[in-house]
Amino acid sequence: MCDDTSGAVDLKTKPHPRVCTECGETTVTPAEIAYDAEVKHDGRLHRFHISRLTIDRCQRCGEEFFTNRTDEQITTALREFLGLLRPQDIRRRLGELGLTQQTFAERLGVAPETVSQWLNGLSIQTRALDNLMRVFFGFASVRDVLTADGPTRNLGLLTAESGVPYER
Ligand SMILES: [Zn+2]
Structure with a gap:
């Protein structure tokens, strides 16, 4: 075989x-x-x-x-x-956060079809996207900055020296 x-x-x-x-x-x-x-x-x-x-x-x-x-x-x-998130894990968290597949896809920065394929078990997410989903699900601060419009241009680039609030 x-x-x-x-x-x-x-x-x-x-x-x-x-x-x-x-x-x-x-x-x-x-x-x-x-x-x-x-x-x-x-x-x-x-x-x-x-x-x-x-x-x-x-x-x-x-x-x-x-x-x-x-x-x-x-x-x-x-x-x-x-050890990647299962379709039922993703589906459950979307329900708990009140997110549609469409909105979730926009905020992660992937195509809606990609989320649909994960949820239907037709494809398995990469480790990088699994990591992103886990921090998105796990931290409100991540959800706050990953909006449907995309992150601000300087997300992740700010330092203490820049004089702008940043998260350590
Ligand atoms: Zn035979």
């Missing part, structure tokens, strides 16, 4: 047992395997172990297939491995 999941099968349209593209028999059913994943994300290759990964396997010839569900499990496991 390879790590390329681009040829994943759409299970919504193909109930089990499915036809095996290798041997032609209708003997493909779900199975669980232990899997050593190698996934590239954020410019790095990450290696991690998944003890129970759901795949499709042909009971006749043994061929194994990755499905959409397999992809989702690998994405979830990668997010967990990297």
Whole structure:
């Protein structure tokens, strides 16, 4: 089995047992395997172990297939491995802060589609944006300066010597 999941099968349209593209028999059913994943994300290759990964396997010839569900499990496991905010974490904080996805996107400085993809589990944020979301969620002072209009030109550049109030 390879790590390329681009040829994943759409299970919504193909109930089990499915036809095996290798041997032609209708003997493909779900199975669980232990899997050593190698996934590239954020410019790095990450290696991690998944003890129970759901795949499709042909009971006749043994061929194994990755499905959409397999992809989702690998994405979830990668997010967990990297310790990044989960969609439900982001969704909860947006609700608690009374922010729409649109407003949140503007204030972070990303496209609304980007936030939508995070929340739907279609993509995983970079570490840098995960850091930004955490300080945004964690500190009112950060939310005060990251407005929809963007930060002021001298945010982060002020010093004690400049004579303008700044935060240490
Ligand atoms: Zn087969």
